[in-house]
Amino acid sequence: MSTVQPALSPGGLPGSRAVAAVAWERLRALRPGLTLAALALLFILVAAIAPSLLTSRSPTSIDLGATLQAPSAHHIFGTDQAGRDLYARVIHGTRQSLLIGLGATALSMSVAISLGFLAGLSGRFVDGAINRLLEVVFAFPVLLLALLFVTVFGASATTQIVAVGIGTAPGYARMVRGQVLAVRGSGYVEAASALGHSYPRIIRRHIFPNAMRPLVVVVTLGLGQSIVWASSLAFLGLGVAPPAPEWGALLDAGRGYVTKAWWLEVVPGLTIVAFALAVTTLGRYAQQRLEGANQR
Amino acid sequence: MTVELAARRPHTSDAGADSHGDLLRVENLRVGFGPPKAHREVVKGVSFTLAPGRCLAIVGESGSGKSVTARTLVGLTGRGSVVQADRLELDGRDLLGFGDRQWRAIRGKDVGFILQDALVSLDQLRPVGKEIAEGLKLHGAGTREERAEKVIDLLRQVGVPEPELRARQRPDELSGGLRQRALIAAALALDPKLVIADEPTTALDVTVQAQILDLLEATKARGKTLILISHDLAVVSRMADEVAVMRDGEIVERGDARAVLRNPQHAYTQALLDAVPSAHSRGQRLSPASPPRVQVSAAPTASAGRGAGPEIAPPVIQAEGLTKRYRGPDGLDRTVVDDVSFVLGAGETLGVVGESGSGKTTTARIALALVEPDGGQVRLNGEAWSGLPERQRRARRRQITVIYQDPLSSFDPRWSVERVLRDTLDPAAYGSDAARRQRVTELLELVGLQDEHRGRRPLQLSGGQRQRVAIARALGPDPSVIVCDEPVSALDVSIQAQVLDLLVDLQDELGVSYLFISHDLGVIHHISDRVLVLNEGRVVEHGDADDVFYRPQEPYTQRLLAAVPLLERRAATDPIRSAR
Structure with missing residues (x-):
């Protein structure tokens, strides 16, 4: 909104507004959301790599004297029906959850990049065929597609990865294709062909790196999404077999006790949300930085 | 003071x-x-x-x-x-x-406000009549019928033919001129x-x-x-x-x-x-002082200076009967370039002028062999050029390079100036890293850029600097001809002056030919030895620049020249006006 005002004494803005504006700028400069997201992600990474640094308890040691205990100083996230410490289970489940998320994202991206580039760079026929295929797969909801995989191949971490990876690939593939087409029609690709560079060289030096640029951000956003999908599968009992700790599986395990022990659902649920939120926040930040630099 | x-x-x-x-x-x-x-x-x-x-x-x-x-x-x-x-x-x-x-x-x-770009300023999804009526409605003028009548009246006032029909059309269905008129009508609506x-x-x-x-x-x-x-x-x-x-x-x-x-x-x-470039400024400098440039002995391909005709040196480009058709959205073929022939001599500038849609850019793309003509052929330096398989053409692409209107989009955003320029060099001629580095320095000097610009990305340069880099890139392969597609249209007049001066200097120094495309008649007259006037894909007039501008034979050229507003202080003595 523009402010129109009579010329004041040299100094411009009225005092109180200036102070408020400066305070707001300071607060914005700190970017609390971003800092929090970075810290959360750091914590999750430590939990995945070296869970024993964060808890000395075993995630599977049963203590029948302390079943379904509410969060307390002793068990900060409470215990489950077998007296296992929920905090230890969440921490130790991180690696598995993260691997499933990363695996699914990696698979999804490889499929998407191969198909997207193939479609974007080939002639009308191949492009059309790939597009139809993608549209068919795209028409199925991700969860339905994943369920189909799990029923055919049986529940395991690998199936979870494949199911989520294939399910989310078409969306990314279409995006990659769009990027390839945009870069392929760009001025600098034409300039390179006018200089007499060969097509493979142009693909390698211009089309590939430029089409991949926006994907960096999409990968971070997709990672959070994949974990949510994988957890959904696990929640439906189609993930890793209990009692191995995994966030989605924890959700599933706590389902039966939700009226008696709310923490069994809420804590793993919030963990998944926190992770997805942290990754997404950082992804958006990266997006702003990268695309901001791309504008004039 | x-x-x-x-x-x-x-x-x-x-x-x-x-x-x-x-x-x-x-x-x-x-x-x-x-x-x-x-x-x-x-x-x-x-x-x-x-x-x-x-x-x-x-x-x-x-x-x-x-x-x-x-x-x-x-x-x-x-x-x-x-x-x-x-x-x-x-x-x-x-x-x-x-x-x-x-x-x-x-x-x-x-206060009525008329914006520059009518296509952006008008709502794409609404008929222009509604858009104009909106202002009337907001200020509570009349009933719906009265407003509709007023809109037709306004459109008629601003010279829109068939206002009843046009009021029902969306901006993308109108030509640029009609859109601008609609925008003016909207600004005038409330008097x-x-x-x-x-x-x-x-x-x-x-x-x-x-x-x-x-x-x-x-x-x-x-x-x-x-x-x-x-x-x-x-x-x-x-x-x-x-x-x-x-x-x-x-x-x-x-x-x-x-x-x-x-x-x-x-x-x-x-x-x-x-x-401001015009007939008067021909052969003169437009900018007050160009940055000093070092004379570089970069293999002048021809010693012929400006004005050397095709009869002295063998033609660099020979285009005969070029024709290109595209299929429109209605399934009908549109002939974009129709039987266009021209010859460009060594060290010479051929100006191609025409309004939008006249086929200028397609002609340029055919000359660059980025588009194959449906009919006719292009010869480059005496040898066949169009219609060849790309593999045979690739090595000879160094003989013909291009400068685009928008340099920013023609650079890979990730590449530094140094990398852009190195990319143009012939690996056979510049084998060592030192030789390539030396050549980049030479190119930067040629176009009046400093060593500090080497590491910059296109985004970190001003518009004029970007166009200088684009020129350096076009010079990199030592071409015999550079196709300039509206190279100064996006620049401010003082920057345009510097770039035009630079192009003239480079031609004097290196003997390179220009196929210079522009919609700006002043620019074309300033820089061209000969001129090709295009309209709807056809050559309307072709000849020596002064002949075409001072003694236009064809009614279309005359109309085009008459439409150009002239600076008043020059109008009294300008031969373009006084010749008629």
Whole structure:
């Protein structure tokens, strides 16, 4: 909104507004959301790599004297029906959850990049065929597609990865294709062909790196999404077999006790949300930085 | 110095009107953007007055603050802007301290605003008639039927043929000229006293521009007060009673249009006027002083200077009967290039001029062998060029290079200037890293860039610098011909002058030929030895530049030339006008 005002004494803005504006700028400069997201992600990474640094308890040691205990100083996230410490289970489940998320994202991206580039760079026929295929797969909801995989191949971490990876690939593939087409029609690709560079060289030096640029951000956003999908599968009992700790599986395990022990659902649920939120926040930040630099 | 005084004390100036009867009074207007800490002032104390029925032109290059000044008058300076002034009065009303609601009451009703780009400014999804009626509706004028009638009437007034039909069409169904007319109709709908036109003809072809200027003149003749924002001095000289020349947020010179344009007092105004390319400037420098350049002995391909005809050296490009058809969305073939033939000699410049859609760019792309002609053929340096398999052509592509209108989009955004230039070098000729580095240094020197620019990305360069890099890239392979596709159209007039001077110097030094494409007849006449006039894909006229411009044979060329507004101070002696 523009402010129109009579010329004041040299100094411009009225005092109180200036102070408020400066305070707001300071607060914005700190970017609390971003800092929090970075810290959360750091914590999750430590939990995945070296869970024993964060808890000395075993995630599977049963203590029948302390079943379904509410969060307390002793068990900060409470215990489950077998007296296992929920905090230890969440921490130790991180690696598995993260691997499933990363695996699914990696698979999804490889499929998407191969198909997207193939479609974007080939002639009308191949492009059309790939597009139809993608549209068919795209028409199925991700969860339905994943369920189909799990029923055919049986529940395991690998199936979870494949199911989520294939399910989310078409969306990314279409995006990659769009990027390839945009870069392929760009001025600098034409300039390179006018200089007499060969097509493979142009693909390698211009089309590939430029089409991949926006994907960096999409990968971070997709990672959070994949974990949510994988957890959904696990929640439906189609993930890793209990009692191995995994966030989605924890959700599933706590389902039966939700009226008696709310923490069994809420804590793993919030963990998944926190992770997805942290990754997404950082992804958006990266997006702003990268695309901001791309504008004039 | 006197200029500064005039800007500060407008009431003593020669504006030629009683200051009490002024429609608009602006004193010490300052507009800035950004938070207090990073506050950036873009208008720094501008003062002017405008009497009813007069036309004031605010002239300046990009970033001079001319558009922001105009937008202040309708309260559209945008987010985070701070507007201050000692006085800001429209028709005796104080505009300072106006809120949104008050601005809305004024916009359209008291001040009509015409924006530059009609395609962006009009709602794509609504018929233009509805768009024009919107203003009437907001200010509560008449019933629905009365408004519809008024819209047709307005469209007729601004010279839109078949207004009943056009009112029902969406902007994308109209031509650029019709869209601009619709926008003017919308601005005039509520009969405002003051009409502000921000670069109203910049995106238009010359013949359309002439029509729009006629229309604005007619508007003024009906008693409207006009503020015209433009970078084009020729347009200004045709329309304005008064001129204010802006630079870096300040008015450097202000006064009677005729006086300022004929006898500029300020050095900047003088430089702006000198920078305009035309018939007069041929063979002369447009920019005051080019940066010193080192003479580089970079393999001159021909010693022939400007004006060497094709009979002396073998032709660089020989195009015969070029034809290209594209299938339109309606399934019908459209012939974009129709039997175009031309010859470009060594060290010579062939100007290709035409309006949008005349086939200029397609012709250029055929010459570059980026598009295969459906008929006819191109020979490059005496050998077959079009119709060959790409593999055979690739090695010879170094003989013909290109400079685009928008250099930014023609550079890979990730690449530094150094990398862009190295990419152009022939690995056979520049084997070692040291040799490549040396050549990049040479190229930078040739186009007047410094060593510090090596590591920059295209985004970190100014428009003029980018175009210099584009020229360096075109020179990299030592070509015998450079295709220049509107190379100066996106540049400010003073930068355009520098780039044109540079192109002329390079031709003198290296003997390279140019196939120079432009819609700007002044630029074409300035730089070309011979000229090809295209219209709807066909060659209308072809010949020596002076012959075509001074003695045009074809009615189309004559119409085109007549449509070009000329600078007043030159108009009296300009042979283009006096020849007819």
